[in-house]
Amino acid sequence: MPAEAKVEASTARSAAQPDTPALTERQEARRRRILHASAQLASRGGFDAVQMREVAESSQVALGTLYRYFPSKVHLLVATMQSQLEHMHGTLRKKPPQGETAAERVAETLMRAFRALQREPHLADAMVRALTFADRSVSPEVDQVSRQTTAIVLDAMGLENPTPDQLSAVRVIEHTWHSALITWLSGRASIAQVKIDIETVCRLIDLTSTGDSGD
Numbered sequence: 001m002p003a004e005a006k007v008e009a010s011t012a013r014s015a016a017q018p019d020t021p022a023l024t025e026r027q028e029a030r031r032r033r034i035l036h037a038s039a040q041l042a043s044r045g046g047f048d049a050v051q052m053r054e055v056a057e058s059s060q061v062a063l064g065t066l067y068r069y070f071p072s073k074v075h076l077l078v079a080t081m082q083s084q085l086e087h088m089h090g091t092l093r094k095k096p097p098q099g100e101t102a103a104e105r106v107a108e109t110l111m112r113a114f115r116a117l118q119r120e121p122h123l124a125d126a127m128v129r130a131l132t133f134a135d136r137s138v139s140p141e142v143d144q145v146s147r148q149t150t151a152i153v154l155d156a157m158g159l160e161n162p163t164p165d166q167l168s169a170v171r172v173i174e175h176t177w178h179s180a181l182i183t184w185l186s187g188r189a190s191i192a193q194v195k196i197d198i199e200t201v202c203r204l205i206d207l208t209s210t211g212d213s214g215d
Contacts, residue, residue, distance in 0.1 A: 031069055033059040038080045042126035050077060050126060071137070077130030078141040084127065085148040088113050092152065102157040102209065107202040109156040110177050111195055117181065118191070125185050132182070149174050157205060169204035176201040 023031060037058035041050045050073055056066040070076035097108040117124035134142050153170050154162060162170070180197050183189035189197075 030059070030061055030065070034061060034066060034069060034076070035080050035083045038076050039084065039123055042077065042080065043120050043123040046122040047077070047126040047129045074130045074133050075138055075141055077127050078134055078138055078145060081127035081131060082141065082144040082148050085145065085152065088116055089148065089152050089155070093155065097156055101206060102159070103202040103205040105156040105158065106153055106173065106205060107199045109152060110198050113152065114181070114194060114198070121185070124181065128181050128185060146174065149177070163208065165208040166205065169208045172204060173201050
């Protein structure tokens, strides 16, 4: 397997570890409170309900401190999405998908993640809108969301060393999942259609499988 693909897969699997200095225990607890407050406000009223002053008050931090952690609402909500995906990943690991093929397992995993977001439509809409609005200044947070999603898919595939073609398929699957979220949230696709689209794109995994994803 080419070194570049190994590096990419390794990076994806360590998605939850940002490329920033480690926070102290107190700082990490503060960051968790901020993300929790963001998620709670978004769950109640969507994107517009997440106001930085209210987030600061709810998480019991100074407004200036909040801005040091997250320079804007978009930064905050994209980080909230990464946190939600990380939580989903932990839940999925406790109850792995049961499909016989990698494609079936990935489709099952992504539909479970989708249904979790479906239960919180206002939160899902806020996070997806933030991801859509994100500019280059939010690249680190967006990269974390992408890496976390990749890690979820790779775990479902059950492959330690995916090939470059398989990693390419994973990226296409992620793009489709994100697009499916947008079309569902905008009312342009039903849950049934989302399921069909996810299952269809996941077949790329079978097409790129060589039967041996080893070294």
